[in-house]
Amino acid sequence: MVKLKSNDDKEFEVEEAAVIQSEMIKNMIEDGCATSVIPLPNIDSKTLIKVIEYLNKHINMGKAAETGEEDDLKEFDEQFVNMGWEELFDVIMAANYLNIHELMELCCQSAADRLKNKSVRAVREMLKITNDLTEEEEQEIINDAPWAFEGPEIDDTVN
Template sequence: VSLSYLIRFFFISILPSLSRPSFSLIGLGFQIQEKPFKIMASSKMIVLKSSDGETFELEEAVAVEWQPIRYIIEDDCANPSIPLPNVTSKILAKVIEYCKKHVHTPKSDDKSSEDDLKAFDAEFAQVNQGILFDLILAANYLNIKSLQELTCQTVADMLKGKTPEEIRETFNIKDDFIPEEEEEVRRENAWAFE
């Protein structure tokens, strides 16, 4: 087996699985378990640097919710600051606001806590499209599943029940099909227009 084959196998088969709490390689006879990350009682601060050079101090308890940051902290490589080249300061501030609220809201069976988070999420998602799409990209980059789900659901709700023309208008998408091409697409995907 060549080295290039093993590298390709790792990046295609194994690496995507590492984001899951545990995974197994069937047929290879071993399983890898991710260790739970323990946060110290101290309120250690992490410094994040946005793509436009602005720095943010964030509690470690909040920062470890972001998978790439968690790995950096686990490997003790977080000094002096962690660069986030794909996130602007405006979006990073919003992401931090979201994560602080979700980390500091007590996880309990208390209905009021859950209602408080739902109300916060509903208000948080009411932003212009540019910010919304940047939040989706940041949530994906930082692997913040709850933020990713919230922002993608917001876009899905914007699409729900709209015709293709209304969707183009909502998202300012230029219709570049000629009538014959559009008719062909509608014919091939008739199930979607029922």
């Protein structure tokens, strides 16, 4: 077992087989730096719980194909990324810090899928981005590639 400590001083025990999906912790273990508790100053307990949930589910990923659990994992992944934007960004930051490649991939793809067909207005609202372009600048960008702003798939809803 490996002990992880979030920045709000909560400790979590994780199986080594699960936690080594994090390249960062794997390296620490290999270098013999993981004998006591590993402090994670960038990750709060709420986010860490999500990450550990993912690590535990994806333990022995390679075996999933043999045992036919691939669909199960796929379903888990779909459910897993079903979270708000802010929470998703927290998990992305944690996955990046801990260097968990698959989790990073999953969450970034989810973020991209959510943005893909959204209108400019919807993107601004969803991501809380203030528009600092002037009307002229906006028009210039649109004129550069007008077809990118047209099409039946463009979705103006915010979610």
